[in-house]
Amino acid sequence: xxxxxxxxxxxxxxxxxxxxxxxxxxxxxxxxxxxxxxxxxxxxxxxxxxxxxxxxxxxxxxxxxxxxxxxxxxxxxxxxxxxxxxxxxxxxxxxxxxxxxxxxxxxxxxxxxxxxxxxxxxxxxxxxxxxxxxxxxxxxxxxxxxxxxxxxxxxxxxxxxxxxxxxxxxxxxxxxxxxxxxxxxxxxxxxxxxxxxxxxxxxxxxxxxxxxxxxxxxxxxxxxxxxxxxxxxx
Amino acid sequence: xxxxxxxxxxxxxxxxxxxxxxxxxxxxxxxxxxxxxxxxxxxxxxxxxxxxxxxxxxxxxxxxxxxxxxxxxxxxxxxxxxxxxxxxxxxxxxxxxxxxxxxxxxxxxxxxxxxxxxxxxxxxxxxxxxxxxxxxxxxxxxxxxxxxxxxxxxxxxxxxxxxxxxxxxxxxxxxxxxxxxxxxxxxxxxxxxxxxxxxxxxxxxxxx
Numbered sequence: 109x110x111x112x113x114x115x116x117x118x119x120x121x122x123x124x125x126x127x128x129x130x131x132x133x134x135x136x137x138x139x140x141x142x143x144x145x146x147x148x149x150x151x152x153x154x155x156x157x158x159x160x161x162x163x164x165x166x167x168x169x170x171x172x173x174x175x176x177x178x179x180x181x182x183x184x185x186x187x188x189x190x191x192x193x194x195x196x197x198x199x200x201x202x203x204x205x206x207x208x209x210x211x212x213x214x215x216x217x218x219x220x221x222x223x224x225x226x227x228x229x230x231x232x233x234x235x236x237x238x239x240x241x242x243x244x245x246x247x248x249x250x251x252x253x254x255x256x257x258x259x260x261x262x263x264x265x266x267x268x269x270x271x272x273x274x275x276x277x278x279x280x281x282x283x284x285x286x287x288x289x290x291x292x293x294x295x296x297x298x299x300x301x302x303x304x305x306x307x308x309x310x311x312x313x314x315x316x317x318x319x320x321x322x323x324x325x326x327x328x329x330x331x332x333x334x335x336x337x338x339x340x341x342x
Numbered sequence: 343x344x345x346x347x348x349x350x351x352x353x354x355x356x357x358x359x360x361x362x363x364x365x366x367x368x369x370x371x372x373x374x375x376x377x378x379x380x381x382x383x384x385x386x387x388x389x390x391x392x393x394x395x396x397x398x399x400x401x402x403x404x405x406x407x408x409x410x411x412x413x414x415x416x417x418x419x420x421x422x423x424x425x426x427x428x429x430x431x432x433x434x435x436x437x438x439x440x441x442x443x444x445x446x447x448x449x450x451x452x453x454x455x456x457x458x459x460x461x462x463x464x465x466x467x468x469x470x471x472x473x474x475x476x477x478x479x480x481x482x483x484x485x486x487x488x489x490x491x492x493x494x495x496x497x498x499x500x501x502x503x504x505x506x507x508x509x510x511x512x513x514x515x516x517x518x519x520x521x522x523x524x525x526x527x528x529x530x531x532x533x534x535x536x537x538x539x540x541x542x543x544x545x546x547x548x549x550x
Protein backbone atom coordinates (compact mmCIF):
# COMPACT_ATOMS: atom_id res chain seq x y z
CA UNK A 109 0.00 0.00 0.00
CA UNK A 110 1.32 3.37 -1.02
CA UNK A 111 1.94 5.70 1.92
CA UNK A 112 3.86 8.49 0.21
CA UNK A 113 1.79 11.45 -0.98
CA UNK A 114 2.74 14.45 -3.11
CA UNK A 115 1.58 17.28 -0.84
CA UNK A 116 0.10 18.00 2.56
CA UNK A 117 -3.30 18.71 0.99
CA UNK A 118 -3.26 15.38 -0.85
CA UNK A 119 -2.18 13.54 2.29
CA UNK A 120 -5.11 15.01 4.27
CA UNK A 121 -7.68 14.42 1.51
CA UNK A 122 -10.75 12.67 2.91
CA UNK A 123 -9.49 12.75 6.51
CA UNK A 124 -10.84 16.09 7.72
CA UNK A 125 -14.30 16.85 9.07
CA UNK A 126 -15.80 19.55 11.29
CA UNK A 127 -15.76 18.82 15.02
CA UNK A 128 -12.97 16.25 14.85
CA UNK A 129 -10.21 15.59 17.40
CA UNK A 130 -6.68 16.09 16.09
CA UNK A 131 -3.54 15.14 18.04
CA UNK A 132 -0.52 17.21 17.00
CA UNK A 133 3.15 16.63 17.80
CA UNK A 134 5.68 19.28 18.78
CA UNK A 135 6.91 21.18 21.82
CA UNK A 136 6.71 24.95 21.49
CA UNK A 137 7.69 25.44 17.84
CA UNK A 138 10.16 22.52 17.93
CA UNK A 139 9.15 19.51 15.85
CA UNK A 140 5.73 20.84 14.87
CA UNK A 141 3.99 19.62 11.68
CA UNK A 142 4.19 23.00 9.93
CA UNK A 143 3.10 21.81 6.49
CA UNK A 144 0.12 19.79 7.70
CA UNK A 145 -1.06 22.65 9.92
CA UNK A 146 -0.98 24.95 6.88
CA UNK A 147 -3.01 22.41 4.92
CA UNK A 148 -5.59 22.15 7.73
CA UNK A 149 -5.88 25.96 7.64
CA UNK A 150 -6.37 25.86 3.86
CA UNK A 151 -9.06 23.16 4.15
CA UNK A 152 -11.28 25.44 6.24
CA UNK A 153 -12.35 22.55 8.51
CA UNK A 154 -13.72 23.97 11.77
CA UNK A 155 -14.83 23.30 15.37
CA UNK A 156 -11.64 21.35 15.91
CA UNK A 157 -10.47 19.96 19.23
CA UNK A 158 -6.68 19.86 19.19
CA UNK A 159 -4.56 17.89 21.66
CA UNK A 160 -1.12 19.49 21.58
CA UNK A 161 1.27 20.50 24.35
CA UNK A 162 1.19 24.12 23.15
CA UNK A 163 -0.76 26.17 20.62
CA UNK A 164 2.07 27.70 18.59
CA UNK A 165 2.69 31.44 18.67
CA UNK A 166 0.76 34.29 17.09
CA UNK A 167 0.72 33.64 13.34
CA UNK A 168 2.81 30.45 13.35
CA UNK A 169 2.19 26.77 13.95
CA UNK A 170 -1.20 26.05 15.55
CA UNK A 171 -1.50 29.81 16.11
CA UNK A 172 -2.56 30.01 12.45
CA UNK A 173 -5.61 27.85 13.22
CA UNK A 174 -6.51 30.25 16.03
CA UNK A 175 -6.33 33.25 13.71
CA UNK A 176 -8.87 31.58 11.42
CA UNK A 177 -11.00 30.50 14.44
CA UNK A 178 -10.98 26.86 13.33
CA UNK A 179 -10.20 25.59 16.85
CA UNK A 180 -13.05 25.12 19.32
CA UNK A 181 -11.06 23.52 22.11
CA UNK A 182 -7.41 22.99 23.07
CA UNK A 183 -6.02 20.21 25.27
CA UNK A 184 -2.62 21.56 26.34
CA UNK A 185 -0.20 21.99 29.25
CA UNK A 186 1.13 25.45 28.43
CA UNK A 187 -0.31 28.23 26.27
CA UNK A 188 1.66 31.24 27.47
CA UNK A 189 3.20 32.40 24.20
CA UNK A 190 0.12 33.43 22.30
CA UNK A 191 -1.83 36.70 22.68
CA UNK A 192 -4.62 35.65 20.30
CA UNK A 193 -5.09 32.48 22.38
CA UNK A 194 -5.58 34.57 25.53
CA UNK A 195 -8.00 36.90 23.78
CA UNK A 196 -10.19 34.08 22.48
CA UNK A 197 -10.03 32.19 25.77
CA UNK A 198 -10.91 35.20 27.94
CA UNK A 199 -13.79 36.15 25.61
CA UNK A 200 -15.19 32.61 25.83
CA UNK A 201 -14.70 31.79 22.14
CA UNK A 202 -12.15 29.06 22.87
CA UNK A 203 -12.34 26.19 25.34
CA UNK A 204 -9.22 25.06 27.14
CA UNK A 205 -8.59 21.82 28.98
CA UNK A 206 -5.33 22.07 30.90
CA UNK A 207 -3.44 18.80 31.15
CA UNK A 208 -0.20 18.36 33.08
CA UNK A 209 2.46 17.80 30.43
CA UNK A 210 3.28 14.21 31.41
CA UNK A 211 -0.40 13.34 31.77
CA UNK A 212 -1.05 14.66 28.25
CA UNK A 213 1.82 12.61 26.82
CA UNK A 214 0.71 9.47 28.69
CA UNK A 215 -2.93 9.98 27.66
CA UNK A 216 -1.77 9.91 24.03
CA UNK A 217 0.54 6.93 24.55
CA UNK A 218 -2.24 5.08 26.41
CA UNK A 219 -4.83 5.82 23.72
CA UNK A 220 -2.48 4.49 21.06
CA UNK A 221 -1.80 1.40 23.17
CA UNK A 222 -5.44 0.47 23.74
CA UNK A 223 -5.47 1.67 27.34
CA UNK A 224 -8.64 3.69 28.05
CA UNK A 225 -7.52 4.90 31.49
CA UNK A 226 -4.65 4.93 33.95
CA UNK A 227 -3.98 6.20 37.45
CA UNK A 228 -1.38 8.86 38.22
CA UNK A 229 -0.24 10.84 41.22
CA UNK A 230 0.16 13.94 39.06
CA UNK A 231 -2.42 16.58 39.97
CA UNK A 232 -3.71 14.94 43.17
CA UNK A 233 -5.05 17.67 45.47
CA UNK A 234 -5.17 20.27 42.65
CA UNK A 235 -7.88 21.57 40.31
CA UNK A 236 -6.79 18.91 37.83
CA UNK A 237 -8.21 16.22 40.14
CA UNK A 238 -11.69 17.78 40.30
CA UNK A 239 -14.36 15.32 39.15
CA UNK A 240 -11.85 12.48 38.67
CA UNK A 241 -11.93 9.10 40.40
CA UNK A 242 -9.38 8.77 43.21
CA UNK A 243 -7.84 5.43 44.14
CA UNK A 244 -5.47 4.70 46.98
CA UNK A 245 -2.50 2.36 46.62
CA UNK A 246 -0.17 1.73 49.54
CA UNK A 247 -1.34 4.88 51.29
CA UNK A 248 -0.98 7.20 48.29
CA UNK A 249 -3.81 8.75 46.28
CA UNK A 250 -3.88 8.50 42.48
CA UNK A 251 -6.37 9.99 40.01
CA UNK A 252 -7.88 8.34 36.95
CA UNK A 253 -6.89 9.89 33.63
CA UNK A 254 -8.28 8.76 30.28
CA UNK A 255 -6.48 7.74 27.12
CA UNK A 256 -6.84 10.04 24.12
CA UNK A 257 -8.28 8.44 20.98
CA UNK A 258 -7.88 11.00 18.20
CA UNK A 259 -9.52 10.99 14.79
CA UNK A 260 -6.27 12.14 13.21
CA UNK A 261 -2.62 12.53 14.19
CA UNK A 262 -0.42 15.12 12.49
CA UNK A 263 3.28 14.79 13.30
CA UNK A 264 6.73 15.81 12.14
CA UNK A 265 9.75 13.51 11.87
CA UNK A 266 13.23 13.94 10.44
CA UNK A 267 13.38 10.96 8.11
CA UNK A 268 11.02 8.25 6.95
CA UNK A 269 11.28 5.34 4.59
CA UNK A 270 8.35 4.66 2.27
CA UNK A 271 6.88 2.14 4.75
CA UNK A 272 6.58 4.87 7.40
CA UNK A 273 9.43 3.87 9.71
CA UNK A 274 10.41 7.12 11.40
CA UNK A 275 13.55 8.69 12.80
CA UNK A 276 13.37 11.92 14.76
CA UNK A 277 16.12 14.42 15.44
CA UNK A 278 17.24 15.62 18.91
CA UNK A 279 14.50 17.28 21.02
CA UNK A 280 12.22 17.59 17.97
CA UNK A 281 10.99 14.10 18.88
CA UNK A 282 9.05 15.27 21.98
CA UNK A 283 5.28 14.69 21.61
CA UNK A 284 5.49 13.33 18.06
CA UNK A 285 5.63 9.58 18.82
CA UNK A 286 2.77 9.56 21.38
CA UNK A 287 0.70 11.90 19.18
CA UNK A 288 1.30 9.60 16.21
CA UNK A 289 0.21 6.56 18.20
CA UNK A 290 -3.17 7.87 19.38
CA UNK A 291 -4.81 8.71 16.04
CA UNK A 292 -7.07 6.47 13.95
CA UNK A 293 -5.05 7.80 11.02
CA UNK A 294 -1.57 9.29 11.29
CA UNK A 295 -0.13 11.65 8.70
CA UNK A 296 3.55 12.52 9.02
CA UNK A 297 5.68 15.17 7.36
CA UNK A 298 9.44 14.63 7.10
CA UNK A 299 12.47 16.49 5.86
CA UNK A 300 13.59 13.50 3.82
CA UNK A 301 12.04 10.27 2.55
CA UNK A 302 14.87 7.77 2.22
CA UNK A 303 14.98 4.47 0.31
CA UNK A 304 13.68 1.36 2.03
CA UNK A 305 16.58 -0.40 3.75
CA UNK A 306 18.65 2.72 4.33
CA UNK A 307 17.44 3.23 7.93
CA UNK A 308 19.04 0.89 10.46
CA UNK A 309 16.15 -1.27 11.78
CA UNK A 310 17.69 -1.05 15.26
CA UNK A 311 17.53 2.75 15.13
CA UNK A 312 13.88 3.25 14.15
CA UNK A 313 12.20 5.55 16.72
CA UNK A 314 8.62 4.82 15.62
CA UNK A 315 7.73 1.78 13.49
CA UNK A 316 5.74 2.32 10.32
CA UNK A 317 2.71 0.48 11.67
CA UNK A 318 1.66 3.77 13.30
CA UNK A 319 2.09 5.78 10.09
CA UNK A 320 -0.47 5.85 7.26
CA UNK A 321 0.50 8.75 5.04
CA UNK A 322 3.83 10.52 4.50
CA UNK A 323 4.90 13.73 2.81
CA UNK A 324 8.29 15.33 2.35
CA UNK A 325 8.78 19.09 2.41
CA UNK A 326 10.76 22.17 3.37
CA UNK A 327 10.43 23.37 6.97
CA UNK A 328 10.93 26.87 8.33
CA UNK A 329 11.81 25.52 11.82
CA UNK A 330 11.41 28.82 13.63
CA UNK A 331 13.34 29.27 16.89
CA UNK A 332 11.25 30.58 19.81
CA UNK A 333 14.02 31.65 22.23
CA UNK A 334 17.41 32.12 20.61
CA UNK A 335 19.94 31.87 23.46
CA UNK A 336 23.70 31.81 22.94
CA UNK A 337 26.94 32.13 24.88
CA UNK A 338 30.05 34.13 24.06
CA UNK A 339 33.16 32.38 22.80
CA UNK A 340 35.93 32.59 25.38
CA UNK A 341 39.00 34.41 24.08
CA UNK A 342 41.65 31.91 23.07
CA UNK B 343 23.02 40.68 53.58
CA UNK B 344 20.39 38.44 51.99
CA UNK B 345 21.65 36.16 49.21
CA UNK B 346 21.41 37.36 45.62
CA UNK B 347 20.17 35.16 42.77
CA UNK B 348 23.56 33.58 42.16
CA UNK B 349 24.17 32.91 45.86
CA UNK B 350 20.75 31.24 46.10
CA UNK B 351 21.61 29.10 43.09
CA UNK B 352 25.00 28.20 44.60
CA UNK B 353 23.32 27.21 47.86
CA UNK B 354 20.79 25.08 45.98
CA UNK B 355 23.63 23.35 44.11
CA UNK B 356 24.95 22.09 47.47
CA UNK B 357 21.79 19.96 47.73
CA UNK B 358 22.75 17.88 44.72
CA UNK B 359 24.66 14.64 45.17
CA UNK B 360 27.18 13.00 42.89
CA UNK B 361 25.51 10.80 40.29
CA UNK B 362 22.07 12.41 40.48
CA UNK B 363 19.73 13.03 37.56
CA UNK B 364 18.14 16.43 38.17
CA UNK B 365 15.50 18.66 36.61
CA UNK B 366 15.98 22.43 36.92
CA UNK B 367 13.07 24.83 36.46
CA UNK B 368 13.07 28.20 34.74
CA UNK B 369 14.61 31.31 36.36
CA UNK B 370 16.96 31.08 39.35
CA UNK B 371 16.88 27.23 39.25
CA UNK B 372 18.49 27.36 35.78
CA UNK B 373 21.51 29.12 37.35
CA UNK B 374 22.11 26.12 39.64
CA UNK B 375 23.85 24.40 36.68
CA UNK B 376 26.69 26.94 37.02
CA UNK B 377 27.53 25.80 40.58
CA UNK B 378 27.58 21.98 40.52
CA UNK B 379 31.39 21.97 40.47
CA UNK B 380 33.03 18.53 40.29
CA UNK B 381 29.83 16.61 41.02
CA UNK B 382 28.66 14.26 38.28
CA UNK B 383 25.16 15.65 37.66
CA UNK B 384 23.01 14.86 34.61
CA UNK B 385 20.41 17.50 33.81
CA UNK B 386 17.06 16.42 32.40
CA UNK B 387 15.02 18.62 30.10
CA UNK B 388 11.47 17.30 30.23
CA UNK B 389 10.84 17.88 26.53
CA UNK B 390 12.94 14.77 25.98
CA UNK B 391 16.62 14.96 26.86
CA UNK B 392 19.10 13.80 29.49
CA UNK B 393 22.52 15.45 29.55
CA UNK B 394 21.63 19.05 28.79
CA UNK B 395 24.60 21.18 27.74
CA UNK B 396 25.14 24.97 27.81
CA UNK B 397 23.76 27.54 25.35
CA UNK B 398 25.31 27.23 21.86
CA UNK B 399 27.84 29.67 20.44
CA UNK B 400 26.29 32.29 18.22
CA UNK B 401 25.64 30.82 14.77
CA UNK B 402 25.46 27.26 16.10
CA UNK B 403 21.84 27.36 17.29
CA UNK B 404 19.84 24.29 16.25
CA UNK B 405 16.03 24.65 16.08
CA UNK B 406 15.75 20.92 16.82
CA UNK B 407 17.64 21.30 20.12
CA UNK B 408 15.85 23.28 22.81
CA UNK B 409 15.20 23.00 26.54
CA UNK B 410 11.85 23.05 28.32
CA UNK B 411 12.00 26.86 28.38
CA UNK B 412 12.21 26.72 24.55
CA UNK B 413 15.76 28.12 24.65
CA UNK B 414 18.41 26.84 22.24
CA UNK B 415 20.93 24.58 24.02
CA UNK B 416 23.64 22.02 23.18
CA UNK B 417 24.23 18.33 23.77
CA UNK B 418 27.04 16.61 25.68
CA UNK B 419 28.90 13.33 25.12
CA UNK B 420 26.48 11.65 27.56
CA UNK B 421 23.28 13.03 26.01
CA UNK B 422 20.28 10.89 25.15
CA UNK B 423 16.99 11.89 23.51
CA UNK B 424 13.54 10.34 23.96
CA UNK B 425 9.87 11.21 23.51
CA UNK B 426 7.67 13.11 25.98
CA UNK B 427 5.86 10.00 27.26
CA UNK B 428 9.21 8.35 28.10
CA UNK B 429 10.45 11.59 29.63
CA UNK B 430 7.53 11.84 32.02
CA UNK B 431 7.71 8.11 32.64
CA UNK B 432 11.10 8.66 34.23
CA UNK B 433 9.76 11.66 36.16
CA UNK B 434 6.60 9.93 37.37
CA UNK B 435 8.56 6.73 37.99
CA UNK B 436 10.82 8.43 40.54
CA UNK B 437 14.02 8.10 38.49
CA UNK B 438 14.79 11.81 38.70
CA UNK B 439 16.44 12.38 42.08
CA UNK B 440 15.47 16.02 42.50
CA UNK B 441 13.69 18.96 40.94
CA UNK B 442 14.67 22.53 41.75
CA UNK B 443 11.77 24.85 41.00
CA UNK B 444 10.63 28.42 41.45
CA UNK B 445 7.41 29.23 43.30
CA UNK B 446 4.78 31.90 43.80
CA UNK B 447 3.78 30.50 47.21
CA UNK B 448 4.87 27.65 49.49
CA UNK B 449 2.95 26.57 52.59
CA UNK B 450 4.20 25.06 55.84
CA UNK B 451 2.63 21.68 54.92
CA UNK B 452 4.67 21.51 51.72
CA UNK B 453 1.92 22.72 49.39
CA UNK B 454 3.30 24.47 46.32
CA UNK B 455 1.65 27.04 44.03
CA UNK B 456 3.61 28.11 40.96
CA UNK B 457 1.43 27.84 37.89
CA UNK B 458 -1.58 30.13 37.96
CA UNK B 459 -2.97 33.43 39.21
CA UNK B 460 -6.75 33.33 38.65
CA UNK B 461 -7.92 36.14 36.38
CA UNK B 462 -4.37 37.24 35.63
CA UNK B 463 -2.00 34.50 34.56
CA UNK B 464 -3.31 31.47 32.67
CA UNK B 465 -0.24 30.11 30.97
CA UNK B 466 -0.49 26.55 32.26
CA UNK B 467 1.39 24.14 34.49
CA UNK B 468 3.59 22.62 31.80
CA UNK B 469 5.45 19.77 33.47
CA UNK B 470 5.47 21.20 37.00
CA UNK B 471 2.62 19.06 38.39
CA UNK B 472 4.24 15.89 37.06
CA UNK B 473 7.63 16.86 38.46
CA UNK B 474 6.49 17.65 42.00
CA UNK B 475 4.40 14.46 42.12
CA UNK B 476 7.14 12.21 40.81
CA UNK B 477 10.71 13.21 41.63
CA UNK B 478 12.63 12.15 44.75
CA UNK B 479 13.14 15.55 46.32
CA UNK B 480 11.45 18.88 45.57
CA UNK B 481 13.55 21.94 46.36
CA UNK B 482 12.00 25.38 45.93
CA UNK B 483 14.23 28.36 45.24
CA UNK B 484 12.56 31.77 45.39
CA UNK B 485 12.62 35.22 46.96
CA UNK B 486 11.29 35.08 50.50
CA UNK B 487 8.81 37.92 49.92
CA UNK B 488 6.91 39.28 46.91
CA UNK B 489 7.37 42.74 45.45
CA UNK B 490 4.97 44.17 48.06
CA UNK B 491 7.15 42.75 50.85
CA UNK B 492 4.63 40.03 51.81
CA UNK B 493 5.87 36.58 52.77
CA UNK B 494 5.66 33.93 50.06
CA UNK B 495 6.20 31.29 52.76
CA UNK B 496 2.68 30.89 54.11
CA UNK B 497 0.52 28.93 56.57
CA UNK B 498 -1.63 27.94 53.58
CA UNK B 499 -1.38 28.73 49.88
CA UNK B 500 -3.96 31.14 48.47
CA UNK B 501 -3.28 30.35 44.77
CA UNK B 502 -4.30 27.15 42.93
CA UNK B 503 -1.90 24.36 43.89
CA UNK B 504 0.71 22.70 41.72
CA UNK B 505 1.06 19.91 44.27
CA UNK B 506 -0.15 19.05 47.76
CA UNK B 507 2.47 18.38 50.45
CA UNK B 508 5.23 18.01 47.87
CA UNK B 509 7.98 20.45 48.92
CA UNK B 510 10.92 19.12 50.95
CA UNK B 511 13.21 22.16 51.25
CA UNK B 512 12.85 25.90 50.61
CA UNK B 513 15.85 28.07 49.73
CA UNK B 514 15.17 31.81 49.72
CA UNK B 515 17.29 34.94 49.76
CA UNK B 516 17.05 34.85 53.57
CA UNK B 517 17.94 31.23 54.28
CA UNK B 518 17.05 27.56 54.10
CA UNK B 519 13.92 25.95 55.58
CA UNK B 520 12.79 22.32 55.72
CA UNK B 521 9.18 21.15 55.70
CA UNK B 522 8.76 19.07 58.90
CA UNK B 523 5.89 17.93 61.10
CA UNK B 524 4.01 20.96 62.39
CA UNK B 525 5.66 23.58 60.19
CA UNK B 526 9.00 24.72 58.88
CA UNK B 527 12.40 24.26 60.50
CA UNK B 528 15.22 26.73 59.93
CA UNK B 529 18.24 24.90 58.51
CA UNK B 530 20.44 27.95 58.06
CA UNK B 531 20.24 31.67 57.42
CA UNK B 532 22.00 33.83 54.85
CA UNK B 533 25.08 35.64 56.14
CA UNK B 534 24.01 38.62 58.23
CA UNK B 535 20.41 37.41 58.46
CA UNK B 536 19.40 36.26 61.95
CA UNK B 537 16.91 33.54 62.78
CA UNK B 538 14.73 36.35 64.21
CA UNK B 539 14.88 38.22 60.87
CA UNK B 540 13.84 35.05 59.08
CA UNK B 541 10.96 34.39 61.48
CA UNK B 542 9.76 37.99 61.15
CA UNK B 543 9.68 37.73 57.34
CA UNK B 544 7.84 34.39 57.39
CA UNK B 545 4.07 33.98 57.67
CA UNK B 546 4.35 30.20 58.12
CA UNK B 547 4.77 28.43 61.48
CA UNK B 548 8.43 27.94 62.38
CA UNK B 549 9.14 25.01 64.68
CA UNK B 550 12.35 24.32 66.61
